[in-house]
Amino acid sequence: MRVNIQWYPGHMARAMRELEKSLAVVDVVLEIRDARIPRSSHNADLAKLVSGKPVITILAKEDLAERAQTEAWIKALEDQGLAAVAVDFLSGRGLRGLEAMIRSVHQSHIEHLRKRGRQDQVLRGVVLGVPNVGKSTLINRLARRSAARTGAKPGVTRGRQWVRVSRFLQLLDVPGVLWPKFDDPKVGFNLAVTGAISDDVFDYVQVGAVLAEYMTKTKPQALVDRYGIDLDLEEGEELLDAIGRRRGFLLAGGRVDLEKAALLLLREFRQGLLGAVTLEDPPDIPNV
Ligand SMILES: Nc1nc2c(ncn2[C@@H]2O[C@H](COP(=O)(O)OP(=O)(O)O)[C@@H](O)[C@H]2O)c(=O)[nH]1
């Protein structure tokens, strides 16, 4: 299946140049991935872009992912030498672990500078991730009430705005959107289903149908419990048809409004009403 993403090469190239400028002035990168799709929400070129700077990988929305899968993902990422932590920004679960990781990077940063005779105390970071993954929520969470915009700091690129998260941590106030590659149509599907791609640029009947099929194969009971549909249905549009019929989404002539059914399914999936679902298995063999 194809998801047609609006693709403006000029715009993307400009965004990438902006991002490279941002990366040049930070000491740490907070990379947020969606815990339901840790592979599809990751940009494979990130490591090249950050060249040697510490990266903390955050699996956000862990409340919407399967816990055992998330733990396996964390282990797989750690096996690749990454510092990784799962967080639910809504409840705050995992936040302390993340803060401990940031403190540890901060400590090494200060020591590194001290050896060079500098007394800087502040750690500067940027938050990267696909749209809607939780970048702004993370900044607000870390900042709690003390968030305050500070002017551009001397010594860094002019005009850049920093959010002072704590006495020791400043984050660039424009979190970077970093799109993964869309070569694999599965990546487009995963980003659409989880809400990274806005609904008006893809065919939601198509995406909803693929999601319905995926759910009947992996978690049929969730569809039965939520929509009371028959377990013997298999095909995506048939499933949407059944969901729409159960909810009374009928058009003139008694046909089911498939668009409405698809939007309902997508919305409820994203809210976690179909239970916690991880769409991507962690790798069996860490690619160290
Ligand atoms: N369930 C859940 N929702 C989250 C979590 N973090 C963020 N959200 C929600 O995801 C949506 C997008 O978050 P936002 O911070 O604006 O994403 P951004 O586009 O990356 O800045 C908001 O509705 C948040 O409330 C999380 O850990 N769990």
Ligand SMILES: [Mg+2]
């Ligand atoms: Mg945001």
